[in-house]
Amino acid sequence: MLNIDCPWCGKRHETEFRYGGEAHIARPEDPAMLDDTDWAAFLFMRKNTKGYFAERWLHSHGCRRWFNVIRHTVTHEIVGAYKMGEKPPKLPKPAGGAK
Amino acid sequence: MAKNSPWITPAAAIARDFPAGLTELSPRAQVNLRGILDESSFMTAVKTATGIDLPITPNKVATGKDHKALWLSPDEWLLIGEGEADALVHRLENALTGQHVAINDVSANRTIFELSGPHGHHVLMKSSEFDFHPRVFAPGDCVQTLIAKSQAIVEQVGEDAFHIYVRSSFSRYVGAWLAEALAEYGAPA
Numbered sequence: 001m002l003n004i005d006c007p008w009c010g011k012r013h014e015t016e017f018r019y020g021g022e023a024h025i026a027r028p029e030d031p032a033m034l035d036d037t038d039w040a041a042f043l044f045m046r047k048n049t050k051g052y053f054a055e056r057w058l059h060s061h062g063c064r065r066w067f068n069v070i071r072h073t074v075t076h077e078i079v080g081a082y083k084m085g086e087k088p089p090k091l092p093k094p095a096g097g098a099k
Numbered sequence: 100m101a102k103n104s105p106w107i108t109p110a111a112a113i114a115r116d117f118p119a120g121l122t123e124l125s126p127r128a129q130v131n132l133r134g135i136l137d138e139s140s141f142m143t144a145v146k147t148a149t150g151i152d153l154p155i156t157p158n159k160v161a162t163g164k165d166h167k168a169l170w171l172s173p174d175e176w177l178l179i180g181e182g183e184a185d186a187l188v189h190r191l192e193n194a195l196t197g198q199h200v201a202i203n204d205v206s207a208n209r210t211i212f213e214l215s216g217p218h219g220h221h222v223l224m225k226s227s228e229f230d231f232h233p234r235v236f237a238p239g240d241c242v243q244t245l246i247a248k249s250q251a252i253v254e255q256v257g258e259d260a261f262h263i264y265v266r267s268s269f270s271r272y273v274g275a276w277l278a279e280a281l282a283e284y285g286a287p288a
């Protein structure tokens with residue numbers, strides 16, 4: 001089980017959170033100008049990263065804030081959590097083993 | 100009908116048989132307050148209305164003369180006092196007129212269990228994944244977490260006493276859970 005560092009509440013157990021998928025996907029400024037392909041790309045297309053991944057989490061049973069987490073999708077190592085609008089923490093250099 | 104004729108929660112059906120150390124408290128005034136922390140006029144007005152400096156440190160409780168405030172999120176607090184919520188709601192509304200706030204009487208939302216005695220934190224530790232060990236959770240702390248998989252607010256009100264705020268509709272289940280969790284420790288000596 002993961003221990004996730006809520007930027008407000010600190011380390012809490014995974015069961016208090018909800019997963020929100022890939023982070024930093026900007027909504028198009030003017031959706032009406034997009035064709036179906038570009039709109040579908042925004043709505044549905046996500047990276048399938050093997051390695052460090054920026055993703056959104058919601059502290060649904062705690063303070064009910066959305067925030068971002070950098071997590072390794074293979075090892076589950078969590079590098080850091082940061083509030084919406086903040087810069088992501090520096091990624092560690094991939095060590096031997098997990099990349 | 101008297102407005103505050105005590106609400107009967109589902110837990111009332113089993114509360115009579117609770118072991119020593121567990122009780123369901125009579126209803127309290129509970130007001131949910133939301134506002135913008137960065138606006139000093141907000142903090143000042145709340146202080147005027149309640150005498151409380153709202154806690155800005157997450158998961159802390161600030162206590163005033165008649166009320167206390169539990170931190171719930173960066174822009175949200177739960178104010179608690181004795182009796183009915185009307186007077187508190189009106190005082191807040193008057194003090195905060197024109198500000199971007201939300202003031203809601205949520206007294207009927209959650210019932211409050213009091214867990215007391217030397218095994219209170221043991222009961223919580225086996226009911227939750229949150230760490231209720233005294234080295235991390237102490238009087239003046241509150242936490243929103245899961246108790247027996249139900250959403251709850253837990254506040255430590257004394258060295259050996261906790262208040263557990265549970266949605267009324269979950270109260271019979273959580274009450275029964277707490278009663279059973281406490282039972283193994285037997286009656287306090």
Ligand SMILES: [Zn+2]
Pocket residue numbers: 006007008009010059062063064065
């Ligand atoms: Zn949180």
